[in-house]
Amino acid sequence: MASGTVERKAQVRAAMARYRLRHPDRVKASQEKWKADHPEEFRASQRRNDAYQYAKAPEKSADKKLARAARLAGRRVEKISRTKIFERDGWVCQICMEPIDRTLKKPDLMRASIDHIQPISKGGHHTVDNVQASHLLCNLRKGNRS
Ligand SMILES: [Zn+2]
Secondary structure, eight states, rough: OOOOHHHHHHHHHHHHHHHHHHOOOHHHHHHHHHHHOOOOHHHHHHHHHHHHHHHOOOOHHHHHHHHHHHHHOOBBBBBOOHHHHHTTTTOOOOTOBBBOTTTTOTTTTTTTEESSSGGGGGTTTEEEEEEEEHHHHHHHHHTOOO
């Protein structure tokens, strides 16, 4: 490829970036129109993005699912940082009171997980006050009991 073409491409990209910055509403409107005109492609792109986010950080995806389920159930939902909860609870499982090995990853059942003290299904909220550090196994055993 001639270097002139590469430069031209960079110029076009920069111009597009300036346009997006100057006209966020127009960009948004055209995105919405594309979504409405291409529902199948839009859903496919969402699925691709979900898969990508999941591959990058499976725990975060799990948290998003929890938060979404809580929101749909009409519970209060706060932004929860897993790391902050684990640090707060000293990396000790609040169900069995044994330490949690923070290096354990999926599919190890003793890996760290976020437990709802009062389960979402029993009216509990997805809030910092209602979650605690736990081993995944302890969390699963506890099930929907509070
Ligand atoms: Zn435990």
